[in-house]
Amino acid sequence: MKLIFTILLGTFMLCAGVPLRDSGNAMAQARPKAGNKSARRYTCPMHPEVVSTRAGKCPKCGMTLRLVKDTSLPSAASNNEPELATQQTGSTRLNIPDTPVLDQNGKRLNFYTDLVKGKTVAINFIFTTCTAICPPLTATFRRLQVELGEHAGRDVELISISVDPTIDVPERLQAFAVKFKAGPGWTFVTGDKSEIDTLLKALGAATADKNDHTPLVLIGNERAGYWTRVYGLSPPATLAKILAETANQK
Amino acid sequence: MISSSHIVGKQASPKCPALFVFLLISLFLSAGAFAKATLQEPLSPQEKRGKQIYVQGTSASRNEILAYLGEASLEVPGSTMACANCHGLDGQGKPEGSINPSNLTWDSLTKPYGVTLSSGRKHPPYTERGLELAITRGVDPGGNRLPNVMPRYQMSGVDMSDLIAYLKRLGKDRDPGISEINIVIGTVVPTSDALAEMGKAIKAVSIAFFEELNTQGGIYNRRFELRFVETGDTPENTRGRVERFLKDEQVFAMTGAFVAGADKEIVALMEKRQVPLIGPLTLYPQIGFPLNRQVFYLLSGLDGQARALVEFAANQQPTKISSLAIVSPESEANRSLIGAVKDQASKHGMNSVENYVYVTAPLDVDEIAAKVQQKGQETIIFLGTGEAALAFMKKAERLHWSPSLYLFSANAGREVFDAPLSFNHKIFVSFPTLPADQTAEGVREFRALAEKYKLPSNHIVAQLSAYSAAKILVEGLKRAGKDVSREKLITALESLNRFDTGLTPRISYGPNRRIGATGAYVVSIDLEKKQYVPTKEWVDIN
Numbered sequence: 001m002k003l004i005f006t007i008l009l010g011t012f013m014l015c016a017g018v019p020l021r022d023s024g025n026a027m028a029q030a031r032p033k034a035g036n037k038s039a040r041r042y043t044c045p046m047h048p049e050v051v052s053t054r055a056g057k058c059p060k061c062g063m064t065l066r067l068v069k070d071t072s073l074p075s076a077a078s079n080n081e082p083e084l085a086t087q088q089t090g091s092t093r094l095n096i097p098d099t100p101v102l103d104q105n106g107k108r109l110n111f112y113t114d115l116v117k118g119k120t121v122a123i124n125f126i127f128t129t130c131t132a133i134c135p136p137l138t139a140t141f142r143r144l145q146v147e148l149g150e151h152a153g154r155d156v157e158l159i160s161i162s163v164d165p166t167i168d169v170p171e172r173l174q175a176f177a178v179k180f181k182a183g184p185g186w187t188f189v190t191g192d193k194s195e196i197d198t199l200l201k202a203l204g205a206a207t208a209d210k211n212d213h214t215p216l217v218l219i220g221n222e223r224a225g226y227w228t229r230v231y232g233l234s235p236p237a238t239l240a241k242i243l244a245e246t247a248n249q250k
Numbered sequence: 251m252i253s254s255s256h257i258v259g260k261q262a263s264p265k266c267p268a269l270f271v272f273l274l275i276s277l278f279l280s281a282g283a284f285a286k287a288t289l290q291e292p293l294s295p296q297e298k299r300g301k302q303i304y305v306q307g308t309s310a311s312r313n314e315i316l317a318y319l320g321e322a323s324l325e326v327p328g329s330t331m332a333c334a335n336c337h338g339l340d341g342q343g344k345p346e347g348s349i350n351p352s353n354l355t356w357d358s359l360t361k362p363y364g365v366t367l368s369s370g371r372k373h374p375p376y377t378e379r380g381l382e383l384a385i386t387r388g389v390d391p392g393g394n395r396l397p398n399v400m401p402r403y404q405m406s407g408v409d410m411s412d413l414i415a416y417l418k419r420l421g422k423d424r425d426p427g428i429s430e431i432n433i434v435i436g437t438v439v440p441t442s443d444a445l446a447e448m449g450k451a452i453k454a455v456s457i458a459f460f461e462e463l464n465t466q467g468g469i470y471n472r473r474f475e476l477r478f479v480e481t482g483d484t485p486e487n488t489r490g491r492v493e494r495f496l497k498d499e500q501v502f503a504m505t506g507a508f509v510a511g512a513d514k515e516i517v518a519l520m521e522k523r524q525v526p527l528i529g530p531l532t533l534y535p536q537i538g539f540p541l542n543r544q545v546f547y548l549l550s551g552l553d554g555q556a557r558a559l560v561e562f563a564a565n566q567q568p569t570k571i572s573s574l575a576i577v578s579p580e581s582e583a584n585r586s587l588i589g590a591v592k593d594q595a596s597k598h599g600m601n602s603v604e605n606y607v608y609v610t611a612p613l614d615v616d617e618i619a620a621k622v623q624q625k626g627q628e629t630i631i632f633l634g635t636g637e638a639a640l641a642f643m644k645k646a647e648r649l650h651w652s653p654s655l656y657l658f659s660a661n662a663g664r665e666v667f668d669a670p671l672s673f674n675h676k677i678f679v680s681f682p683t684l685p686a687d688q689t690a691e692g693v694r695e696f697r698a699l700a701e702k703y704k705l706p707s708n709h710i711v712a713q714l715s716a717y718s719a720a721k722i723l724v725e726g727l728k729r730a731g732k733d734v735s736r737e738k739l740i741t742a743l744e745s746l747n748r749f750d751t752g753l754t755p756r757i758s759y760g761p762n763r764r765i766g767a768t769g770a771y772v773v774s775i776d777l778e779k780k781q782y783v784p785t786k787e788w789v790d791i792n
Contacts, residue, residue: 129761131335133347136319136399139326167761171539180330211346233399235323 042067094220094227099199104173104188111199115187116222120247121157122239123218124232125205127164128176133215136233138180143236145186148243153185155247161189161203164210165196204229224249292500293416293423299409300416301423305339307332309409317401331401333413339737341420349399355421369397378414385410425736427502433472433734435460435723436501437716438492438516440508441480449508451709452531452716453478456506458703459720469724470732477501485512489519496523503739505529505723506716520544526739528726529719531712533660534583537764546743547765548718548754549682550791552658553590556631558770558789559656559680560594563629566654570598571629575622576605577615577642578633591631594791608634612641619645628653636662643669643677652676656772667780674777680770683754686784692752718751722766725749755788768792 042065044058056065098112109115124141126134141160145152152158162168173188182188190196200206207213219242220227226249230242293301299310307328309315315328336351338344341358343351352367359365359376366372373392376384380391385403388396405413416423427434437456439449460474468474479495482488489512495501496519504527509516513534520527521542528546535547535554550558563571576591578584588605595603606622608614611634619642622630630653632639639657646652647670655673657666659681666677696717699705705713722743727734729742746766748756757766769790773782 130346132344132351133349133399135330135335136324136401139319139330140324143324169539169762172541172762175540213347215347215349233320235320237323 094225095202096222097199097202099191099195101189101191101196101199102170104170104177104182106170109187109189111189115157115159115189116220118223119157120155120221120223120243121159121219122243123159123161123203123220125163125200125213125216126160126176127162127210127213128168128172129164130210130213133213135180137215137217138176140233140236140239141186142180142182144239144243145183147236147240148185152183156185156243158182158186159189160186161200161205162196163200163205163207163213165190165193219243219246221246221249292426293419296412296415297419297423298416300412300414301419303328303405303409303413304333304416304420307335309405310412311406311408313406313409315403315405315409317403319401320398326401328403328405336400339735341417349397351400354417356418357421359417364392381414381417382410385413425502426500428472428734431472432475433469433727434475434477434499434501435720436477436479436495436499436504436507438479438481438488438504438507438509440510442483445481445508447706448709448712449480451706451713452506452508454703454705455699455713455717456720458699458705459717461703462699463724469727470734481508481512485515488512489515492516493519493523496525501525503528503723503736506531506719508712510534517542517545524736526736526743528723528743529715531715534586535765541762541764543740545764546722546759548715548722548757549767550765550770551682552587552660554765554768554791555658555660555680555682555770556587556590556633557594557791558772559631559658559678560591560598561769561791562678562772562787562789563631563654563656564595564598564600566629571600573600573627574603574629574631575625575627576603576631576633577618577622578605578607579611579635579638580607580609584633587633608638611635611638612645615641616645618642619651620649622653623649623651629656630654631656633658634661636665639677640665640669643673646670647672654678656680667775667777669775669777671777673775675774675783677775677777678772679775679782680772682767682770684771684773687753687755689750689752692750695752714753718754721751722746722749722757763792 042055044061044063044065055067057063058065096112096116098110101109101111103109115121122141122144124137126137128134138160141158145158148156148158160173162173168190170190173190177186177188191199197206203218205213205216205218215232216229217232217239218227218229219239226246228242228246230239302308302310303315307315307317307330309328317326317328317331318324319326319331333354336344336346336349337354338351341354343353345351350368353359359381361375364372364374371390371392371394373390373394376391383389384391384396388400388402390396437452439452440446441449456476456478460476463469464473477495477499479491479499482491488509502525504520504525507516507527507530509530510532513530513532514536516530517527517536521544524544526544526546529548530545532547533551535551536542536545537547537553560574563574574591574595576588578588592603595601604625604627606618608618615634615638623646630642632642632655634642636657639655639662643652643655643666652670652672654676656678657680659679662679666679669677696714699717725746726739726743729745730738731742744759744761744763746757746759748758749766750756755767759766769788769792771785771787772789773785775781776783
């Protein structure tokens, strides 16, 4: 199931014209599940018309062919509104570094051990001096938190990572959290710039200019090793649904 | 009779140069007056209400304004997604994170031949009705749906007309106190008996500084106009006066204001009215989060100096100290200082800092000295007056004990030079600036100004502070460019990095930084020669 998600959504992303840069690593890490008996097909990430039954290189561009399996699109991604379409890519593994970070209360945490390990998480990327894209992203998270109810903080952890850690000191994150009425189970993360940069790179959310940061949300179930990236301005109900599905991954 | 015919005769002559000049001048004058009138036409009450909706997303009549995002599935207060957040205070649009908000200036919205956006979307010119549909339904006049990231808003009909009235002025609307030809700067001066002389000195130096700048040509063709407001008897009174002043005088920004005593009230007012204030004269800068963006301080207040003293003490050689004590008079004002000392000490692993409070000096001070000695403390941050510190040291001498004593220069005068010799080189005093900061050029410039404008020879510290504040303001205005706004001024000031006023430590600001020189010099005292031991050691606490 995970694999299907991975490949199909990857293809979906390609069709939607989303650059592969962000999802490339995640897709490269996709592994076929042991004991999978269905027929295997391989295709080129850049040339979907190239299909082979054996692994190898693409005759057109030389890229390594990737494994594909057919199935129908999962319901969560079947939104027909192109701009709000949930653009996802899944991965069975994402190496999350145990970066030392600070939360909005100035408390020292280790990103992987304290926030992600064994949990289902939704991670977005913000900075507090951003006025255009971050308020809607954050308002969406706030709504998501409300919809999650008592699950927030118990089974599901919401995380907002600052892409501008130099300016976003914990006090600023705290004020930002208060402004958006963030409750328990929603952690705002900042820290040393080079450390946070490494973390952002690992999560596929690094940009040279903070103003170029993309409105994506990384949703994952660390226990199941399942990860997916969705459009951060999708309706909160859609995000909640994806979160629930992610939490149920085994 | 003769003179009148003389005049008539002159007027009758068409070739008379005087008349010609007169006519030309009156022509210029009227044209100038006209230009000034159009440029400075203030926003109407309706446009002002509209501006509040545009900038803050709230209604002046307290009606609800709601924003709906993502197919109306997410409802938030309008204040979360005010128009200006994305479209900018100038209406030009601020591209960010894959979205490209469109230009909302009226000229751009109503181009007679229609609008083609970079996304390829085309639409005929907007009308008032068209705008209303775009704002409430998310449809442009071409029938295209606006991108989903543009929320749909729900507001009352009155609020909608207010907003549209303001949109017609958007981008052409200047902040108060600025026109093509002038810029109004305000300052607060004290007038009470004890401070009247200081007030006069601040006034004189400010007038001289801006007058000199005007004779040199002003900035970007604008001349400075300076306005003063006097402090009141109480902080509340001062606040009321300044609030009326900002309203009546249409001040663009404030500089070097004397706010001591009304620190909290005045800076809160600046935040409320969104008026930048540069270099207020105070020992208590308000720099907590959420940050007051409007106010830029020159030097560390007592809070920053307390941190610098702890930092200096903690790094004393040869052995690092492991604990310290605070001795303070009973006072509400000291609470934040004690907090600052404890916080800074905790950064050096000193987590159990004790505070000893005395009510009256020297009586209680003697008792406390004995107590602190018993605890074996050798490092004392002394927040009281110089006299109290002196009493403390005299008692300590009687106890054959001579710990290191750390004081603020604002508290400790020359009386501490009479301390027992056992405290030689054991008294340390914080200075937010020292004469060593003054460069030859800075001093020459100030002296030339003082001479030319016959500035008073007293209250030099207050004068230098007001002068440096004005210099920083002018640097900010230069960097903000010709189309300056208050917001642009703030952004420009935030970019100052080690700016040299010539009279203070170098000044830096940033999005989180509102103190130009964070830290202090810590100077020890040679009690034999009765003088400070010169130092160049700056303790930075940034």
